[in-house]
Amino acid sequence: MDSKYIINRRKALKVILISVASFPVISYLYHGNDRVKEIIITQEELYNLPVVKQHVFINKNVHNEIAVYSMKCTHLGCNLNYDKQKELFVCPCHGSAFNIDGTVIRGPAKISLLKLKSEFDNKGNLIVKFSG
Amino acid sequence: MAFQSLLISVISGLMLVFYYNPIDEHFKSVQEITYNISFGWLIRTVHYISSQVCLISVIGHIAKYGTFNPGGTSRFEVFKLLFTTCLIYVCFFLGYILKGDQEGLFALNISQNLLSQIPYIGKFLMKIFLGDGSNLFIYSYHCYILPILIFLLLKRHVKEIRLASWTIGGIIGLSVFYYENFIHLHDVPLGVQHERVYGPWFFWGIQFLLIHLEVLWAGVIVPSLFFVLLFIGILLDVRALRFCHIMSVVYMIAGIGFRVGLLR
Numbered sequence: 001m002d003s004k005y006i007i008n009r010r011k012a013l014k015v016i017l018i019s020v021a022s023f024p025v026i027s028y029l030y031h032g033n034d035r036v037k038e039i040i041i042t043q044e045e046l047y048n049l050p051v052v053k054q055h056v057f058i059n060k061n062v063h064n065e066i067a068v069y070s071m072k073c074t075h076l077g078c079n080l081n082y083d084k085q086k087e088l089f090v091c092p093c094h095g096s097a098f099n100i101d102g103t104v105i106r107g108p109a110k111i112s113l114l115k116l117k118s119e120f121d122n123k124g125n126l127i128v129k130f131s132g
Numbered sequence: 133m134a135f136q137s138l139l140i141s142v143i144s145g146l147m148l149v150f151y152y153n154p155i156d157e158h159f160k161s162v163q164e165i166t167y168n169i170s171f172g173w174l175i176r177t178v179h180y181i182s183s184q185v186c187l188i189s190v191i192g193h194i195a196k197y198g199t200f201n202p203g204g205t206s207r208f209e210v211f212k213l214l215f216t217t218c219l220i221y222v223c224f225f226l227g228y229i230l231k232g233d234q235e236g237l238f239a240l241n242i243s244q245n246l247l248s249q250i251p252y253i254g255k256f257l258m259k260i261f262l263g264d265g266s267n268l269f270i271y272s273y274h275c276y277i278l279p280i281l282i283f284l285l286l287k288r289h290v291k292e293i294r295l296a297s298w299t300i301g302g303i304i305g306l307s308v309f310y311y312e313n314f315i316h317l318h319d320v321p322l323g324v325q326h327e328r329v330y331g332p333w334f335f336w337g338i339q340f341l342l343i344h345l346e347v348l349w350a351g352v353i354v355p356s357l358f359f360v361l362l363f364i365g366i367l368l369d370v371r372a373l374r375f376c377h378i379m380s381v382v383y384m385i386a387g388i389g390f391r392v393g394l395l396r
Contacts (some may be wrong), residue, residue: 007229026260026335029259029260030256030260031257035266073292075342075347076241076242076245076246076330076342076347076351077238077241077242077244077245078238078241078242079234079237079238081325081326081327084326090327091239092325092326092327092328092329093329093339093342094339094342094343095343108342108343108344108347110190
């Protein structure tokens with residue numbers, strides 16, 4: 001009986017049982033939604049730009065529009081330090097540097113900073129929503 | 133000594149569980165344990181120091197016995213033990229994240245991004261092992277799953293369980309010394325800008341590599357090549373194992389050089 005098959009019935013049953021049982025366990029662990037963060041910037045804060053609030057950088061761009069950048073390094077996600085005098089962001093983990101318009105000055109990061117979507121509510125406050 | 137310090141670490145860790153808040157404001161609860169609760173500072177530093185002593189003495193243990201293979205330990209057993217060592221290191225790293233300060237937060241972000249860099253299965257692995265941004269997954273791995281796994285895997289290796297008084301005394305003494313002199317260096321408060329943030333000491337080498345290499349190479353391919361070589365070395369060929377020993381010494385020296393500032 002043993003010579004005919006590679007694995008016997010008991011082993012096969014075991015493998016099937018384990019794979020069937022592991023499916024709900026893995027999907028249980030895999031569940032989980034990305035949390036959406038919301039930051040409100042009041043009108044008073046908008047008067048003296050640039051503003052750094054909860055790792056979000058708000059500034060006016062060349063066309064005098066409000067631009068919102070995430071202050072997470074695009075290399076591996078450390079929070080950037082904002083250097084007011086030199087007007088640049090420096091990553092404390094691996095040393096990447098960014099301009100205040102989000103472009104990369106120095107590696108290892110390659111992608112420029114993430115631009116976040118923002119909108120005004122009816123009171124004139126700026127609301128920034130992003131995941132993570 | 134490695135196992136004794138592991139035991140002390142587990143005991144002090146069990147005491148920390150009562151006050152640690154895994155859902156939110158981790159750093160606040162850690163600060164409260166350290167500064168408000170009576171003898172919380174001692175329990176916390178004992179937990180930290182004993183785990184450090186455990187990590188270092190495991191390295192010593194491997195350096196002493198790992199190369200000669202005395203007593204005819206089977207290769208599968210050695211394989212299992214090295215896997216356990218990796219788990220102990222992972223457990224320490226998760227504890228570093230659970231600290232909840234800026235270093236911990238960065239470590240979480242970096243490990244999430246590194247894991248998601250792995251092609252095809254990265255996102256899946258990240259969600260299963262690190263959760264969805266809260267520290268709850270890491271908390272349950274660090275406090276329940278990994279310690280139980282480590283003890284189950286060590287069951288056949290450890291002949292007798294004992295706690296020598298000199299180990300307890302030594303660790304408590306070291307912890308008090310550490311608290312008195314270095315506790316202000318231990319935490320990096322949230323919201324404060326620091327010029328440079330370093331990972332735990334066994335990740336200094338990888339941090340150095342990450343500056344100079346692509347993320348996929350430095351964070352995924354080089355470490356996994358090392359581990360593949362290590363496990364091949366144990367199961368098939370001793371020469372690969374010797375190469376791994378030399379590589380890890382080079383890695384540690386490079387890491388220390390990076391931390392001290394000789395390598396940039």
